[in-house]
Structure formats: structure tokens, C-alpha cells
Amino acid sequence: MNKSSSASALRRLMTEYKQLTEGGSPDDMFTAGPISESDFFTWEALISGPKDTPFEGGIFVAKLTFPSDYPLSPFKMKFEPPILHPNVYADGNVCISILHTPGDDPTHYEAASERWSPVQSVEKVILSVISMLAEPNLESGANIDCCKLYRDNKPEYERRVRAMVREQLGL
């Protein structure tokens, strides 16, 4: 049955990829697709830093890793290189409620926050991550130092994020 499970995951991933390449993302905020045609279970996403945030001007690279039972289980998302953000672990892994099932609750998300279900998709998750870049969720922080900095000294947080953006762009 594992074989059929990855077959159905593959079918779903190909459909999502097709829709993304045909429709594009709203306002060209991101692109996403398999890194190699030979492996549909590992994708790369390029995300533009949202306007009017310290991330503006940056392009952030994230790796998406899909399980063989996708979309029953969610995928994982990791910024490579890692970015400075309250909801991103130091190793780059993204911590957001939409990538967790209700039973799997590492950071005690609010009960009402959006969870993973097969109704979600790569596009919906990345759009959530983009809005998370603009508005961090301090209730379920992943990078505690960064949460603290954001809360206590927001100008310094913004300065460091801008410095990171410049550094990643090689300026």
C-alpha cells in the first residue's frame, strides 16, 4: 500500500505544481517547484520579502520536504540559509500552526489557529508564511531570543533583519 500512497501523493504534487506554474502566485510573491524533475517530493520556494516590512527587498529560499502520505500529513518547510524571525528556528525550520495537525502541538498554538488538513496546499501554506513574516506570532515562538528582541526592542530587531537581508544579497 506504500506504493499507492506515494503514487497518490505524487499525483497531488504534480497537480499543485501545474496550478502554481499556470496561475502564478498573487502579486508574484513567491515561486515554488521541485528542485529536480526526478524527485517531486523535494521542492524549493523563493519568497519575496513582503513590502513595508524589514524583509522587503530580500528573496528567501526555503526547502519543502513532502512525506509519502502527503496530503494526509503536512510537508516540512526550512529556510536555507536560515532567516532571523520569531517563528523560525535557528536551523531554518519554520514553525507555523498550519503545518501541524491538531494532535501535534509543539508550541501550544491557540485552539482556533489554522491547522493542517488535506484542504491546505503549498500555495496556502506559503501565503500564511508570508503573512507570518510581516506579523510574527509571539504566542508560539520558535526562536526565543528573537521573540524577546521583537517584543523589547523592535527597532533593533528590524535593523538586524535588514542587515540579514543585505548580507544574503551580498551587499
Next chain:
Amino acid sequence: MESNTQRSGEPAEQSQDTGLSGAKDPELAKLSRAQLLELNQKFLEETGLETRERALISQRLPMTVLRGEYDGAPTFVRRIDWLESKGYKTVRRSRGDGDCFYRCTSIAFAYVEKVLNAPDVALAVASALSTLEATLPLLKAAGFEPMVYEDFYEVFRSVIEQIVTPDAATGERLTPDILLEAFQEPQASNSIVVYLRLLTSAQIRAAEDDYSAFLFHPDTGEPMGVREFCESFVEAIGREADHVQITALARALKVNVRIAYLDGRGSGDAVEFVEFQNRIDGLESDSSGSNAVVLLYRPGHYDILET
């Protein structure tokens, strides 16, 4: 878990999801709601329901197994005996993972089994398939993309179809053993659970007026909007079903559901049943004269009762 300082007789804050507030039985009334939940929790832990090791759906087990789990709780034992005296001789346990309602009820397991055992199998299968096919437009109308539900639908449809049409790969028709095997296999089982969750959600969204007055947050008791409720408590995997979801799914699948509430409500040795009645064709009646799918509810968990 609630604090155990709550005394019996106090109105339980969330009576709709446990039904414990109305306990009139003297023996049960001595227990607080928290103690009852604790008793159930202890049982679930002891029997390994809380672990991932339990089969998603078990073989038929005699009622004595259930009885043995309530050693020291004579009211529960008497009620289990009462169920047995009414012809319910066996129980199939499902894993306590929040998906148990969808897994065992309606069509998922008990329903497919009903179809499999129907006096006129061909009619029952045709009827089940036509009902199932009619659910597709409902999902579309609710705004789900075909990509989201088509594969899950296909898993479910092919299980029912296999009752009369041999599987292309194995050449076998569905037998009770193959059915059990299919439902113990996480991929197939979970695909069907997802389809039923989406269907339940679509049914609630389509008949918003029928349901909107009954949508409350299960933890806070606050009223909720249809979309928010469906996304958080219907579509999301692992979220238990309550009355609203059961009503909606029973309607969408045109299936009758009877639920025996072994949760401390009511008085005496009789177990209270709640009926979710809909029209259904071609299925056999059990000894109680009903063609319903019968479930056993204990706080936080559903199993299947069989005659």
C-alpha cells in the same frame, strides 16, 4: 484534565460534549464529572487506547472484554450487561485518535460492513455507490477543489465497489477479513476518514441555516461561524465529532446512526440511545429491528456495537 475539585451536582460547563451534567444515577452521581472522565481516561490508558499501537479497528470482541474494563464500576457493568441483553453481543474497538467517529461510523467501517451483509448485496452496493456519487457535487459546491478530494473519494468508492466487483489487482471480492485489513491499513483508512470529514464539512456549509445556531467552540463554548467551525473542527484531522458533525454526515450519507451513550447519563441500568434517523435502502435489520449503524460512545471515544 479538569481540576477534580468540582463537586457532583454542579452544572458542568460543557454539558453538551459529555452529557454528564444530568447524571441521576445515585452511584454515578457520587462521582464528579472530573472523576468520571478520569475513570474513562484511566481505562483508555490501561487498554493502550492512547498509544499508537492499537489497531485502527479491532476484530469483533465479546462484551465480556468491555465488561472487564469496568471492574469496580458496577453501574457501568450493569449497563454493559443491559446492552448485551438487548442483543449487542460484540464490540469492535477503534483507536482513540480523534478520528474514531469517522472511521467507525457511517460508511467508514460499520456502514461498509452493513452493505456487505445486506440481504440484497447488489442493491445495497448500487444504492451506496449512487449516494456516494451524489456527494461529489456537494463537495464542489462547498468550494473544495477536485484535487483535494478526488483521490480520497476513489479509495472509498473502490472499497464499496469491491463488494460486488473483484479488485483488478488481486482478483478478490471484499470479504469481512479484507475489509478489516483495509481499515487497519493507515493510508486507506485515513483517506476515507478525510473524505468523510470533507463531506461533513460540505454538508454543514450547504445547509448553513440548519446548523449555524448549533456551532460552538468545543472548549470555550463560544458561538462560531460556519467556515471557521468547519475548518477547525470538521476538516482538521484528529478532531473528534460531536452532534453537529454526526447529524450532518448521517444526512449526507443517508444512513441511520444509533449511539449508545455509556457515559453516566440517565438513571437505572438502561443505556440511553440517541438516534440519527435517515432513509436507507436495502440494508438488513438487526435484532432490535433497526438497520442503523450502532456505536458505543464513552467520553471522548466511539466504538462499534454489533449483534
